[in-house]
Amino acid sequence: MAEEDMTTSGSARDTGKMPEREESEDGTPSPMPIPTPNPNGMVTMAAADLIALCERLISARAPPPPPPPPNPIPEEDPNMLAREYQKEAQASLNTKSVTTFDGTNYQTWKMAFLSDAEVIGGANILNKNQQEPPEGLSSLDQRYWVIRSKLLFRRMLQSLVGSVRLTMGSIQPDNAAALWNK
Structure with a gap:
């Protein structure tokens, strides 16, 4: 039972x-x-x-979980910084009028163009005939240098009358110092 x-x-x-x-x-x-x-x-x-x-x-x-890390400041993306710099430099140049070189006003054109180069921090590219970024620059500063050189090159081409451009012969693309010395 x-x-x-x-x-x-x-x-x-x-x-x-x-x-x-x-x-x-x-x-x-x-x-x-x-x-x-x-x-x-x-x-x-x-x-x-x-x-x-x-x-x-x-x-x-289990030990208690560690406290969450403080929100880190995200590092800036070099590509984004370079694009922003290019926009700012281009905007700075766009506020100035372009002095056209017609073959008779070289001194006026040269002074106006050096002034334009100074606005974006590129006067040394022209004055020191810098065809490549100087040694010792960070990779970001090298990008900025290339941007300044390209902007100066394009602005220089825009400022040349067609007949002046024809007398220059072949032009190295995007090299402001080489164009400046022609």
């Missing part, structure tokens, strides 16, 4: 099943009784209870 009670009672001990877990009103799971072995000697528990037990054990052993 004692055996009959154990098999028909429906307890966790007889069936190897644990009672359903109940949650409190605030949503926290209620503690479960310690699982006990069934008649075959196996310990059984619901998968959700096993996962919850594992999570509690892991969180009890």
Whole structure:
């Protein structure tokens, strides 16, 4: 009769099943009784209870997570900086009128053009015949130098009357210093 009670009672001990877990009103799971072995000697528990037990054990052993790092200041993208610099330099040149060189006003044209070069920081490209960026510049400053040289080259070409351009012969593309010395 004692055996009959154990098999028909429906307890966790007889069936190897644990009672359903109940949650409190605030949503926290209620503690479960310690699982006990069934008649075959196996310990059984619901998968959700096993996962919850594992999570509690892991969180009890794990150190607290480190605080989140402060928001780092994103490094500027060199390509974006170069594009912005080119826009600003072009806008600076666009505020000045272009003095056209027609073959008779060389001194006036030269002074006006050196003034234009000074506005964008490119006077040394012309005065020192810099056909390449000077050594020791950062990669970003080298990009800025190339931008200044190209802007000066294009502006110089715009300022030359067609007949003057024809007398120059071949022109090295985007090289302001080479064009300046022709």
